Amino acid sequence: MRNHSHCPHAWRNPQHRGRMWAASPAFRRRLFLLRSLSPCAAALPNNTSSSSSSPSTFIRLNAMAASDPVYEADAEAVVRRITPPLDRARHKGQAGKIAVIGGCREYTGAPYFAAISALKVGADLSHVFCTRDAATVIKSYSPELIVHPILEESYSVSDGERESVSSRILTEVAKWMERFDCIVVGPGLGRDSFLLDCVSNIMRHARQANIPTVVDGDGLFLITNNLSLVEGNSLAILTPNVYEYKRLVQKVLNCEVNEENASEQLTALCQKIGGITIMQKGKADIISDGKTVTQVSTFGSPRRCGGQGDILSGSVAVFASWARHFLLTNEYPTDKSVNPMMLGCIAGSLLLRKAASHAFEKNKRSTITTDIIEFLGKSLEDICPAGH
Amino acid sequence: MRNHSHCPHAWRNPQHRGRMWAASPAFRRRLFLLRSLSPCAAALPNNTSSSSSSPSTFIRLNAMAASDPVYEADAEAVVRRITPPLDRARHKGQAGKIAVIGGCREYTGAPYFAAISALKVGADLSHVFCTRDAATVIKSYSPELIVHPILEESYSVSDGERESVSSRILTEVAKWMERFDCIVVGPGLGRDSFLLDCVSNIMRHARQANIPTVVDGDGLFLITNNLSLVEGNSLAILTPNVYEYKRLVQKVLNCEVNEENASEQLTALCQKIGGITIMQKGKADIISDGKTVTQVSTFGSPRRCGGQGDILSGSVAVFASWARHFLLTNEYPTDKSVNPMMLGCIAGSLLLRKAASHAFEKNKRSTITTDIIEFLGKSLEDICPAGH
Structure with a gap:
């Protein structure tokens, strides 16, 4: 050999x-x-x-990227494998407890979309940690969410108070952290410097507590400027869109995005940041952890209304925590070398695409994010029936 | 000749x-x-x-106004022509980013109707810039909108602060302005003098940045008292109802509305203000840019519930930006002499009428604005199928 x-x-x-x-x-x-x-x-x-599928259905070469072939994941098999059975003996919380860190004066829709999507995929509890201004609004979107109005933006904190407020915020979040199976950092976070400093502390704490962390939206702005927040964290997932990915490549690899060798560049990016998982969102979602690369290219919808990335981050959080639980508890120890963060990305990507497809079929050009969320349940049921 | x-x-x-x-x-x-x-x-x-239509279907003389004939636009052909194809390779934002400037202590419904209509017609992102009081409520109507609580009314600003607050507001809006394909000024704006001064600055900034601007509701009150805000701006669209039109005619032409020669008077009004586009709303919507005049008279609904003008302004914003993009990028340079603002008005007018007709068919006397918005998608799909 x-x-x-x-x-x-x-x-x-x-x-x-x-x-x-x-x-x-x-x-x-x-x-x-x-x-x-x-x-x-x-x-x-x-x-x-x-599985009843033949090997050829598991691996499909993407003809669109033949110069740099990326193999299609068998995403349906992943969803079926990691989604936990609905067991009558289970208690509240055992199907997943997710927290979204985001929501500020400007943005309230994004954290809501991420948090409600986590519930609609099947998590038992979904929390949001946001600013006071955002909390009232996010609570009003849905009584299903547990919303903590604890973050602060610079305008509401005097210079002298900063240290004590920052410390209080971390204490508030920390007392919940151990309960979460995954956190999502970024949807509607905004870019206020004081708030981002506080969120950096929260990310460090989550890492110490071994809580998987999905980073999206303004969370990507934060980590692009402070890579140490995720460097070497095998439980971190980044989900950049085309613009966010471009900034990340420029910052980390000091070059431009190379579409000809997309998967190699993505792999190199993951390796350079050290063991994290990245899902590069696009026409196909390309996913790598620096060792393996795969993609999900099931067609979803041609609508690009804002908010779909938030559905994805909330869904990935649930699937990643399910995958982690599945691999940690299953009886075959060899499965433990599989990266549950990769499985979470594959499953989340497929589910969003299926739901977007159903929503577009019904609503066509007027499809909005809420319409897509309504189809998360049916999409999961089609792949992985809950039974009776 | x-x-x-x-x-x-x-x-x-x-x-x-x-x-x-x-x-x-x-x-x-x-x-x-x-x-x-x-x-x-x-x-x-x-x-x-x-097109598969015969010439006679494109031009229909309006028998009701035979003494001053206005030719009917082939609005369906316009909608089909300017609505962009849904391309799988596109990214978020490429189908349009719209902003509504409006929403104050008194009014929150109007800016919501305009902004959500923009999304339902097919824009990717829809923002609202409003007062703090209005923002919480508008956000709570829908997580789909990005709502910026930055405007201020006189009651919340002391005389000494006015200059700095006004400057801060402009800075806040200006940092977003370049991203927008069209702005709508006026829905639920109110008539507070300080707020209107700030909005005047925003309009001047939009004009410098070449951003198309639809002016409706209280925005028309503002520009009627300060015509320089729109004079000579070929990217400005006014959408006055019967009362707003009357005030505009009195102010600009110094006479009363002449229903016998409606199209000539409208043309003269546009010319006097200098190159702007006006859609005079009524039983038929008559549209002119001072060079051309046309109308849309497709029957909509006999219900005159408040809010329909807001649907129209949001829809016109999307269609005008699509028409502008279509004309700027299409391969036939001769199309560039067509006024995209006119096309946007024609398309928006037709779509509202179709949606209102569907909503009335279903809800009869109890039809309200929300019912009409629900039919924007179907109405567009009927004219211009999105495909799969």
Whole structure:
């Protein structure tokens, strides 16, 4: 066998990976999840019995990017695998407790969309930590959310109070943090410097507590200017759109976005930031953790109304926490090397696309974000029926 | 050929225009849009291949105003022509970013109706700039809108603060202005003198930035008392109702409204203010930019519930920005002489009428503005299917 150290992209060679794994006694089980993420499955000898699909349906080469092939994830299989069964013996909270850090004087829709989407995907509890101004409004959108009016913007804090207010905010959030299965940082966060400083503290605390963290919107503005907040955090997920991705590439790789070699650049970006997972949103969502790269390109909707990214971040938070729980508790230890953050991204991407497709089918050009959220439930049910 | 300089209304003579254009090598292409706006098409020899309608369906003489004939626009053709295709490769914002300047202590419904209508017609992002009091309420109507609580009324600003507050407000709006494809000034603006002074500054800034501006409601009160805000601005659209139009005519033409010669008076009004577009709302909406006059008289609904003008201003904003983009980017340079503001008015007028008709059919006397907004999507889909 060739020395892989001279071939950094050997993992993308199906035959290579196939041979490596075939030597492992536990490869068959591991295959189920990993073949959703990498080209390896194409060369693997047998299909597992846990799925009725043929290997060719798990790995599909994207013809649009043939110069830099990215393999399509079997996102439906991922959703089915990580979504927990609905067990009558379970208690409130066991299907997931999510928190969104966002919502300021200017923005209230984004954190609402993220938080309500988490519930609609199937989480049991969804919290929002936002400013006082935003809290009243977000509460009024829905009685389903638990909204904490604790963040402050510069205009409401005098210079002398900053330290004590910042400390109080962290204490308030910290006492909840251990309860959360995942937090989402960024939807409608705004760019106030004092508020972003406080949120940096919250992110550091979440990391210490090993809480998975999805970073989107203004959270990406924050971490692009302070990469240490996510560097080396394998539980961090970034979900940049085209503009946010461009800024991230410029800052981290010191170059422009290279569309010809999109997956290689994304992989390099993940590696440079160190072990985080990035979902580059676009016509196809390309997902990497620096080791593996895959994509979800199921067609959703041609509408690009603002707010869809918030649905995605809330959904990814739920799926990532489900995937993490699934991998931590399942009986096959080999599954533990699979990255649950990748699975969360794949599942969230597919679900948004399915829901957007249904919403567009019904509402056409007038489709707005609320319409898409209404279809999250049906979309998940179609893939993974809840049963009785 | 007669000397047109001696015949200011020669353009309204079908035979004249037909001969002039037939001499132009590019007339056929230009025809498609222009025949929607003027009587010329009646004399033109052929129909273009880009539409399946016969020439007679494009131009219909309004029998009700035979003493001062106004030609009916082929509004459906206009809607179909300017509405952008839904392209899967597009990103958020590319289908339009609209801002409504309005909303004060007294009024919150009007700016909401205008802003949500913009989204329902197909814009990607819709902002509202209003007072703090109004913002909380407008945000709570819908998480889809981005609401900026930055305007101030006299009661909340001391005399000494006025200059600095006014400057701060302009700075806040100015940092967003370049992103907008069109702004709507007036829905629910109120008549507070300090607030109107601030909005005057915003209008001047929008004009410098070449942002199309639809003026309705209290915005018309503002500009009627300060015509310089719109004089000579070819990107300005006024949408007065019968009372607002009466005040405008009195102020600008120093006479009363002349219903017998409605289109001539409207044309004169546009010319006097200098190149702006006016849509005189009524049983038929008569539209002119001082050069061309046309109307939309498709029957809508006999209900006259408040708020329909706000739907119209938000819809016109979207269509005007689409028309402008279409004309700026299309491959046929001759189309560039068509006034996109006229096209925006025609399309907005038709869509409101169609939606109002559907809503009335369903709700009869109890039809309210929200019911009409619900039918914007279906109405656009009927005219211009989004496809899959």
